[in-house]
Amino acid sequence: MAPLTPHWAQPSHGDTQEVIINEAEFTSKSLSKTTVPPFGVFAKMDFTPCTVAEGGPTYATVQMGRNKHLNLNSDLLYINHSCEPSLIFDTGNLNILAGPKGLQPGDELTFFYPSTEWSMAQPFDCGCGKPACRGRISGASDMTDAELEGVWLNGHIRELLEERKATQAATATATAGKNGDLTKPSENGVSEQSALPRDTAADQTAQALQDALDSAEKVVEASRRALLSYLQSLQHSEVYGGKTNGGALDFSGLGGVQGLPAAGSQRRGPTSRELSGEMGGDTTILV
Incomplete structure (x- = not known):
């Protein structure tokens, strides 16, 4: 972060935190001076020195509720952002915890803003250099669910994300309604949800649901064809002396897949009497 003019006594956390001040912008940082096990408490956001901020967020506050922000008033301000952080800022419980890897002396102290x-x-623009770097950092409101996946989030952030999802879903429903009826009769007479018009693709929720539906249809079709191939191989083995459960193969449950024989139309294999010629004349075996 940019150089600060501290208004608190330094060091504020001398037993656990080493602050390295650099004159160049955004190059100051903090290092751990202690060992902390995974999810152990590294520091507390105590009152004092912390105070509730008046007004909205600033570069020197952390958010602790939907509309509530906290002035740290300590060297904790020198803890930078990382997309793969070493710390968790649990502002709901006023705790700073070690991440899932724990902390060792010399580890840089970072959290996911x-x-x-x-x-x-x-x-x-984040410069953490981590493989999972998110690039532009402006708050959770501007990030996708995929970008926030797998990251510990405070309760107020999770609540706001759920509200965003609900708003997106309502918008998708309203948009789809303007484009016509969303239901259509299925082959068995039961109404089912039709595909959303493609002009709703601008809505992320609608597009994600449409993509999931398309993928599911492809999986079903591939499974039908795989089952067809398997059953046909069983039929082939039966003709040449193999065994199947209960004799004749029944394809009646797989209607609609090209290449399936009609139920009851498949021929069983030749019997021992046919093979021995007891039924008279030459026996033709259809394969």
Whole structure:
């Protein structure tokens, strides 16, 4: 972060945190001076020095509720962002916890800013260099569900994300309704949901649901064809002396798949009497 002019006594967390001040912008950082097991408490956000902020977020606050922000007033301000953080800022319980890997002396102290911030006062382009780097960081409100997947999030962020999903779903339903009836009669006479018009693709929720439906239809068709191939191989083995459960093969449950014989039309294999010629004349075996 940019150089600060601290208004608190330093070091504020001298037993656990080493602050490295650099004059270049966004290069100051903090290192751990202690060992903490995974999810152990690294520090508390105590009152004092912390205070509830008046107004909205600033570069020096962390969000602790839907409309509530906290002034850290300590060297904790020198803990930078990372897309693969070493710390968890649990602002709901005023705890700073070690991440799933724990902490060792010399580890850089970082946390995932969107885990506390819905909309940040000063967005920036992340330079953490991690494989999972999200790029532009401006708060959870501007991130997709995929970008937030697998990251610990505070309760107020999860609640706001659920509200966003509900709003998107309502918008998708309203948009689809304007484009016509969403139901159509199925082959068995029961109404089923039709595919959404493609002009709703701009809505992420509608597009995701449509993509899931398309994928499911492909899986069903592939499964039908795989089952057809398997049953046909069983029929072939029966003709040449193999065994099947209960004799004749029944394809009646697989209607609609091209290449299936009609139920009851498949021929059983030749009997021993046919093979021995007892039925008279030459026996023709159809395969």
